[in-house]
Amino acid sequence: MQKILGNLEKGLAFVLSAPGGTGKTTLAKMLFHEFDSISPSISYTTRKPRPGEEDGRDYYFVSHAEFEEMVKSNQFLEHAKVYQDYYGTSRRLVESEQEKGKHVLLVIDTQGALQLMKSFKAIFIFIKPPSMEVLGSRLAVRRSETDEAIEHRLSWADKEISLASSYDYQIINDDLKIAYIVLKSILIAEEHKNR
């Protein structure tokens, strides 16, 4: 039976980056919900779980010592420090999903993505806000942070967006429905590419 997605013997890896507030988590969830042939890459992190987060589902929560041990033994495809905390992607976890014929979606920040571009075969997708103004107001509406924290996030977002052209694809998330169609089109198209 022909399927829209999930016809490959070895799955592909997709790397998704976007400044906070651009909708990457929502878009990723939509993909996992529609396609069982896409697996999330669950990161290792040293940050503490937030309310509702579960070990092994949202992240693998580890200590700084454990994280450093994994770095030393070369277990990470990439790892990065974001606001005092460490995040890393396990090479073994990603590859084992691909071997099962599943595509793996890695949602990681630009630092991690740039590391991966040098050493790892993946398709790199950047999600952009329609403008910095829209991003600022989206973050303000969340009301979970101080003005200073929002300022800091915006200036970091600006740095991240300047790297968008190093990615294979760019999607503007203005209308979520359209951004989602574009995102899944990229996955479907890439599956049908001659390599």
Add this chain to the structure above:
Amino acid sequence: MQKILGNLEKGLAFVLSAPGGTGKTTLAKMLFHEFDSISPSISYTTRKPRPGEEDGRDYYFVSHAEFEEMVKSNQFLEHAKVYQDYYGTSRRLVESEQEKGKHVLLVIDTQGALQLMKSFKAIFIFIKPPSMEVLGSRLAVRRSETDEAIEHRLSWADKEISLASSYDYQIINDDLKIAYIVLKSILIAEEHKNR
């Protein structure tokens, strides 16, 4: 306003090839019907119009002498002989659509496509039948040709299919709905590619 397709200042060119009976005409019509940001490339040909075909809509019908004149003055992006008749794609027609921001879909055979790959910036898509058996029975059902003509078409199809891996993308047309989703996904993805 963000659109699913048609956001570029200069449109892209897509080249679609497939053996006869694989559904390329149906798939192309579905694209033109859904997206007004995709224009067909209307070929010049020396073959006589079939019933219902219209000059300037289906083809530009020209004499052998006119066609040769156009070849000499380098007006074709590609041209090829298919079963005694000549077909050619006008460079000017394609470029003028692209300048308007429209994507252009060129439905051409493998000979023409291979010429284009060397000299023209386009995205090359090959549509395959699920198998030669299925293609044979699809052609037989049409009942418009002798067994010998069908045999000839099948052996030509076999040659064309052997070139599929030179294209950027391959789509198997087993289920028409799925093949169409894949085809439009390729167009949408390509529009969002960093170039």
